[in-house]
Amino acid sequence: MGGTRSLAAFMAGSASREVRASSPVIHGFNHCAGPSTRSGSAKKNGVDQALGRSRGGWGTKIHAATIDENCAVALHLTPGEAHDGRQFESLYESLDADNVLESAALDKGYDADRIRERLELDGIEPVIPPISTRSKKLHYDKDLYRERNRVERFFNKIKNFRRIATRYDKLRKTFFAAVYLCASFLIVRIR
Numbered sequence: 001m002g003g004t005r006s007l008a009a010f011m012a013g014s015a016s017r018e019v020r021a022s023s024p025v026i027h028g029f030n031h032c033a034g035p036s037t038r039s040g041s042a043k044k045n046g047v048d049q050a051l052g053r054s055r056g057g058w059g060t061k062i063h064a065a066t067i068d069e070n071c072a073v074a075l076h077l078t079p080g081e082a083h084d085g086r087q088f089e090s091l092y093e094s095l096d097a098d099n100v101l102e103s104a105a106l107d108k109g110y111d112a113d114r115i116r117e118r119l120e121l122d123g124i125e126p127v128i129p130p131i132s133t134r135s136k137k138l139h140y141d142k143d144l145y146r147e148r149n150r151v152e153r154f155f156n157k158i159k160n161f162r163r164i165a166t167r168y169d170k171l172r173k174t175f176f177a178a179v180y181l182c183a184s185f186l187i188v189r190i191r
Helices: 007-015 083-092 113-121 142-158 162-166 172-190
Strands: 052-054 057-068 072-081 103-105 125-128
Touching: 057 083, 057 142, 057 172, 072 083, 072 172, 083 113, 103 142, 113 125, 125 142, 142 172, 162 172
Parallel strands: 103 125
Antiparallel strands: 052 057, 057 072
């Protein structure tokens, strides 16, 4: 059988091969340490993930401007350690010009003079409680601030979706698409 199918010649040829070290240029064929063959692709911890260290570990912050607990007007993602106040400008600029606001109820993370001045310049009453380290305690309408719980209820509803609460998505754009999908589902569900 070996003679008819030339297996004997093949076996004889393979036994006479020389043993030499594999070439370090060919990746994937040698079993020693070396750089990844995917060196041209995005890095694992790139900026497109919107992940950052916070107190609970790796996380992502969802920043939202909402009308009520079911309707988000603007959404942004940042890494977990990002400060809320730095996201005010991007959220405020992404609001539609047709939305007429009388007041803006924000939490203590947005307590900054530049934010208050920007809102007052546009004729919007800032409803922001002052932080405890502020030397001059500023006045804010506590009755209007109680309405801010609608934002917290929006976050509670959106985190009822398991995909948002646990963030299985690696990339920022896929997670952000899921956030938008869940937010749009909340709007459709109430109608």
